[in-house]
Amino acid sequence: MERRPFGRTGLEVPVIGMGTWQTFDVRGAAAAERRHVTDAAFETGTFFDSSPMYGEAERVLGATLAGRRDDAIVATKLWATGDDEAERQIEAALGFFGGRVDVYQVHNLAAWPRRLDQLDRWRMRGAVKVVGLTHYSAGAFGELRKAMQDPRVGAVQVPYNPLERTVEEEILPAAAELGLGVIIMRPLGQGRLIRQDVPPDAIAPLRPFGVRTWAQALLKWILSDARCHVAIPATSSASHMRSNAEAGRAPWFGPDERSYVAGLAGRL
Numbered sequence: 001m002e003r004r005p006f007g008r009t010g011l012e013v014p015v016i017g018m019g020t021w022q023t024f025d026v027r028g029a030a031a032a033e034r035r036h037v038t039d040a041a042f043e044t045g046t047f048f049d050s051s052p053m054y055g056e057a058e059r060v061l062g063a064t065l066a067g068r069r070d071d072a073i074v075a076t077k078l079w080a081t082g083d084d085e086a087e088r089q090i091e092a093a094l095g096f097f098g099g100r101v102d103v104y105q106v107h108n109l110a111a112w113p114r115r116l117d118q119l120d121r122w123r124m125r126g127a128v129k130v131v132g133l134t135h136y137s138a139g140a141f142g143e144l145r146k147a148m149q150d151p152r153v154g155a156v157q158v159p160y161n162p163l164e165r166t167v168e169e170e171i172l173p174a175a176a177e178l179g180l181g182v183i184i185m186r187p188l189g190q191g192r193l194i195r196q197d198v199p200p201d202a203i204a205p206l207r208p209f210g211v212r213t214w215a216q217a218l219l220k221w222i223l224s225d226a227r228c229h230v231a232i233p234a235t236s237s238a239s240h241m242r243s244n245a246e247a248g249r250a251p252w253f254g255p256d257e258r259s260y261v262a263g264l265a266g267r268l
Contacts, residue, residue, distance in 0.1 A: 001014050001015060001016060001044045001045055001245055001248035001249060002014070002015050002223075002248055002249060002250060003015070004226075004229045004230070005229075006130070006155065006181035006229050006230075007154060007155065007175070007178075007179045007180045007181035007182070007229070008154065008179035008180070009103075009129070009130045009154045009155065009181050010129075011073065011102065011103075011129065011130065011181065013047050013073060013181070013229055013230045014044065014045030014046060014047055014230065014248060015045075015223050015228075015229065015230055015231065015248040016044070016045050016047075016219065016223075016230070016231060016233075016244055016245050016247060016248040017041075017045060017047030017048060017049060017073075017075075017183075017230045017231065017232040018037070018038070018041045018045070018047070018048050018049070018232060018233070018234070018235070018241060019049050019050075019185065019232035019233060019234035020048070020049065020050045020051075020054055020057040020058075020060070020061050020234060021051070021054050021057070021234050022054070022234060023037075023057075023234045023235055023236040024050065024054065024056065024057035024060045024061055024234075024236075025054050025055035025056045025057050025060075026056060026060060027056060031056070031060045031063065034060055034061075034064055034236070035063075035064040036238045037064075037235065037236060037237065037238050037241055038061070038064035038065065039238065040238035040239075040241040040242050040245075041241050041245075042068065042071070042072075043242065043245070044242070044245035044248070045245060045248070046071055046072045046073050047072075047073045047075070047230050047232070048061055048065070048072055048073070048074050048075065049075040049076070049157075049183065049185075049232045050074075050075070050076045050077070051076055051077035051079060051107055052076075052077065052078075052079055052089045052092070052093070052107075053077065053079045053107060058076060058092070058093055058096050058097075059096055061074075061096070062095075062096030062097050062098075063096075065097070065098075069097065069098040070098075073102045073103070074097045074100075074101055074102050074103070075101070075102060075103035075104075075105060075132070075155075075157075075183065076093050076097070076101055076103075076104060076105070077104070077105045077106070077107035077134060078090065078104060078105070078106055078107060078110075078115050078118070078119060079107035079108065079110055080110060080111070080115070081110055081111045083114065083118065086111075086114075086115060086118055087118070090104075090118070090119075090122060094127055099127060100126070100127050100128070100129070101127065101128050101129075102128075102129045102130065103129065103130045103132050103154075103155055103181070103183075104119050104122070104123075104128045104130070104131055104132065105131075105132035105133060105134045105155065105157055106119070106131075106132070106133050106134065107134055108134060108135050108136065108137075108140070109133060109134075109135050109140060109143055109144060109147060112133060112147050116131060116147075116150060116152050116153070119131045119152075120152045123152075130154040130155050130181065131152050131153060131154055131155075132153065132154060132155030132156060132157060132180075132181070132183075133147050133148065133153055133155075133156050133157070134156065134157035134158070134183075134185070135158065136158075136159055136185065136186070138164075138166040141158075141166060141167070141170065141171055144156065144158075144171065145170050145171065145174055148171075148174055148175065148178060148180065149178070153178075153180065154180060154181060155180055155181035155182070155183060156171065156175055156180055156181075156182055156183070157182075157183035157184075157185055158171055158182070158183075158184065158185065159184070159185050159186035160172075160184045160185075160186070160187065160222055160228065161186060161187055161188065161189050161193060161218060161221075161222065161265070162193070162218065162221060162261060162262040162264075162265035162266070163189055163192075163193065163265055163266070164186065164189065172225070172227045172228070173227075175227060176227045181229050181230075182227055182228050182229050182230075183229065183230050183231075183232060184222050184228050184230065184231040184232065185232060187218060187219055187222050187231040187232070187233050188215060188218055188219075188233050189218075193214075193218055193265060194214055194215050194218070196214075198214040198217075198264060202264055203217060205257075205260065206220075206253075206257065206260075206261070208251070209251050209252070209253060209257065210246060210247075210249055210251070211247070212243075212246070213243060215233070215240075215243065215244060215247075216243065216244070216246055216247040217247075217261050217264075218261065218265070219231055219233065219244060219247035219248070220247045220252065220253055220261075221253060221257075221258055221261040221262070223247065223248065223252065224252040224253035224254075224257070224258055
């Protein structure tokens with residue numbers, strides 16, 4: 001799988017990572033089984049994203065990384081308006097992830113000026129490498145664009161897929177200009193895009209690009225924009241994780257292939 005420099009952060013990331021929203025919010029036997037998904041991710045990549053907003057996901061992810069944390073790039077999020085709750089979340093995450101978080105993001109810009117202050121203090125202590133920002137809503141992108149100007153910010157996480165393209169207007173150009181790492185959430189439209197039936201003959205023109213499935217076409221569509229550094233589809237299936245990873249290799253789509261995939265998505 002291709003790896004890309006993560007903006008100006010000094011990290012290099014695999015272009016396909018693994019999200020944990022819903023899929024890792026589990027307990028008991030299901031939590032133990034998630035190690036198989038993490039195993040599959042380690043076969044080709046090492047980037048994992050979580051959040052305290054995702055229930056048990058941070059704890060479960062941390063458990064699946066036991067014994068190999070040094071080989072993983074872990075991104076998580078801070079989601080709190082109060083300082084005390086924010087500090088509690090940070091300490092919990094550091095406990096789950098071996099005393100450090102590689103990319104620590106302010107989730108949905110919640111109290112972002114104060115949270116940046118807080119995360120930057122942990123960065124100076126060496127427990128955080130990169131401080132970032134996230135938002136899922138196009139209505140918040142004006143505020144996100146403003147916050148991206150803060151020199152402490154090294155990364156952003158935003159939604160991007162053929163049906164959600166608002167980030168093309170300002171966020172992706174600004175991220176490239178500022179040298180920010182870009183994490184793509186909702187690459188499969190929260191499952192909406194892959195629940196539709198795309199016939200094999202529609203995928204056939206993309207086979208020279210190593211594409212065998214509609215999910216791979218969507219992921220390659222995103223990653224063919226070099227401003228996007230890592231996409232994080234969530235899955236509870238090891239086989240889906242392996243299949244997703246196949247989209248992380250060249251050759252990349254040109255404008256014609258990207259238009260073709262966008263056209264297919266628009267008809268779903």
